[in-house]
Amino acid sequence: MDQKHDHANQILSLLENNESINSLQISQTTGVNHQELVGYLLQLEAANYIITEGLKKDQLVLTEEGNTILNSQSGEYEIYQKLPEGGISMADLQKQFGIEQAPKQKQEQGEKKEKQAEDPKKKLFDLGFGNAKKMGYIKMDKGIISKVANDLPDKIKQELQQFNEIKLGSPQAKLLIERKLASISTIKYFEVKKGVKYSPKFREQFAALTTEQLLNGEWKDCDYKSINLNAEGEKISMGNLHPLLKVRKQFSQILIGLGFEEMATNQFVESSFWNFDALFQPQKHPARDAHDTFFCSDPELSEEVDTQLRDKVKSMHQTGGVGSIGYQYEWSHEEARKNILRTHTTAVSSKMLYRIAQQYKEKGYFPKKYFSIDKVFRNETLDATHLAEFHQIEGVVIDKNASLGQLMGIIREFFRQIGINKLWFKPTYNPYTEPSMEIYGYHPILKKKVEIGNSGVFRPEMLAPLGIPEDVNVIAWGLGLERPTMIYYDIRDIRTMVGPEVKVETVRSNAFCVFESK
Numbered sequence: 001m002d003q004k005h006d007h008a009n010q011i012l013s014l015l016e017n018n019e020s021i022n023s024l025q026i027s028q029t030t031g032v033n034h035q036e037l038v039g040y041l042l043q044l045e046a047a048n049y050i051i052t053e054g055l056k057k058d059q060l061v062l063t064e065e066g067n068t069i070l071n072s073q074s075g076e077y078e079i080y081q082k083l084p085e086g087g088i089s090m091a092d093l094q095k096q097f098g099i100e101q102a103p104k105q106k107q108e109q110g111e112k113k114e115k116q117a118e119d120p121k122k123k124l125f126d127l128g129f130g131n132a133k134k135m136g137y138i139k140m141d142k143g144i145i146s147k148v149a150n151d152l153p154d155k156i157k158q159e160l161q162q163f164n165e166i167k168l169g170s171p172q173a174k175l176l177i178e179r180k181l182a183s184i185s186t187i188k189y190f191e192v193k194k195g196v197k198y199s200p201k202f203r204e205q206f207a208a209l210t211t212e213q214l215l216n217g218e219w220k221d222c223d224y225k226s227i228n229l230n231a232e233g234e235k236i237s238m239g240n241l242h243p244l245l246k247v248r249k250q251f252s253q254i255l256i257g258l259g260f261e262e263m264a265t266n267q268f269v270e271s272s273f274w275n276f277d278a279l280f281q282p283q284k285h286p287a288r289d290a291h292d293t294f295f296c297s298d299p300e301l302s303e304e305v306d307t308q309l310r311d312k313v314k315s316m317h318q319t320g321g322v323g324s325i326g327y328q329y330e331w332s333h334e335e336a337r338k339n340i341l342r343t344h345t346t347a348v349s350s351k352m353l354y355r356i357a358q359q360y361k362e363k364g365y366f367p368k369k370y371f372s373i374d375k376v377f378r379n380e381t382l383d384a385t386h387l388a389e390f391h392q393i394e395g396v397v398i399d400k401n402a403s404l405g406q407l408m409g410i411i412r413e414f415f416r417q418i419g420i421n422k423l424w425f426k427p428t429y430n431p432y433t434e435p436s437m438e439i440y441g442y443h444p445i446l447k448k449k450v451e452i453g454n455s456g457v458f459r460p461e462m463l464a465p466l467g468i469p470e471d472v473n474v475i476a477w478g479l480g481l482e483r484p485t486m487i488y489y490d491i492r493d494i495r496t497m498v499g500p501e502v503k504v505e506t507v508r509s510n511a512f513c514v515f516e517s518k
């Protein structure tokens with residue numbers, strides 16, 4: 001830190017009497033290596049003490065060989081120096097340079113000859129020898145090599161000692177480049193001028209104003225770093241919506257847009273009565289078996305429903321009415337009171353229909369559109385496409401004019417809004433609807449028809465005991481929430497959507513759910 005300050009102050013004082021100064025000059029006068037200096041300059045610029053302008057120029061620089069000569073001597077001079085008074089033979093001179101003389105017969109063998117030519121010592125010697133002759137250091141007379149004169153200087157070394165004065169493009173520069181002692185390189189440097197906060201002495205910049213500085217008055221002489229208003233804030237860790245919730249939200253918005261009102265679904269434990277009996281589902285129906293339905297043990301039985309309603313449902317099951325003969329069996333009151341985890345959202349719809357019928361008694365008939373989205377439970381074996389708890393979306397339309405055609409129209413519009421245009425309806429059986437239709441849609445990834453829902457017109461055997469007038473029709477449809485969510489978010493295993501298998505990071509980064517209607 002102190003050294004950093006010293007350098008900063010050196011730079012600043014150099015600027016005191018200069019309009020501008022370049023970083024190469026600064027490096028030369030301060031002795032700070034240029035690369036290190038650039039670091040100091042950038043810091044001073046960030047503190048607004050200076051402003052810099054980037055520049056480039058070509059410069060003559062010493063090569064490694066040039067540097068070696070500068071630090072010792074040139075090759076030709078080394079040869080010159082080794083020559084004794086009176087001269088020496090080539091073989092003896094080479095010996096002094098550690099060059100082995102190959103025996104004559106071996107030299108004739110092509111392979112060895114080649115090897116000798118590759119000897120780097122020999123190569124260097126030949127180069128130096130050639131130069132020594134060219135530079136007029138040595139002469140050769142009848143096989144004897146001797147000095148031309150005594151006490152000659154090492155001219156190349158001398159030239160290199162004056163290297164800083166050699167101008168790019170001068171004959172000297174050309175010679176050095178030719179001899180590979182120097183080369184041209186582009187260097188980047190800076191023109192440095194005073195900045196708005198220039199002062200010949202660097203003052204430390206504080207990141208924050210402290211209570212201490214305020215109390216002892218130090219703040220008056222302190223410099224503070226400016227705040228970077230463009231800095232990005234830290235990512236906030238916050239709650240994120242689960243993919244199921246995103247799709248659920250979108251579905252409810254579509255239904256609200258179509259004029260449907262949401263029903264309360266906050267009751268997971270329901271009596272068998274509302275889940276099955278009120279839906280004209282016989283008590284011996286296989287779906288009411290413990291293999292398919294979760295029964296509650298505490299409390300095992302639910303509270304009594306209105307006895308009038310109970311009796312109407314009972315007689316519809318036992319003997320029928322509204323043109324039906326019923327199921328012809330002994331209906332058990334106790335069986336209907338058994339508490340279960342609701343197996344479908346139609347349990348919510350049946351209860352709501354009873355409430356509407358009660359209101360009709362007071363206010364008279366009015367049409368109504370309802371929907372629900374929430375959890376249902378089934379005693380399923382878990383696998384990649386089945387969970388024991390999942391979600392259903394259900395729509396119900398109560399209207400004197402409601403028809404099968406209207407039901408198909410609403411279903412088409414609903415699916416159109418989530419981008420599914422190709423629909424097929426297939427007749428099916430439900431205890432509580434007649435006619436009943438399975439809904440199939442085209443799966444864009446699997447490229448085939450897949451079942452996406454179930455629907456129908458509620459049977460008079462179901463509606464009459466609840467008190468819905470005979471001339472009022474009720475149409476309804478239901479579908480699962482998990483399947484479209486898996487398709488939309490490309491989730492392959494339904495089990496990764498719940499509990500500890502959920503990848504929090506994926507939930508965080510998942511896109512908002514926006515189905516595109518076409």
Ligand code: PHE
Binds near residue numbers: 346394454456476477
């Ligand atoms: N309850 C049916 C199911 O669980 C769906 C459905 C709802 C069918 C309303 C017809 C009418 O699959």
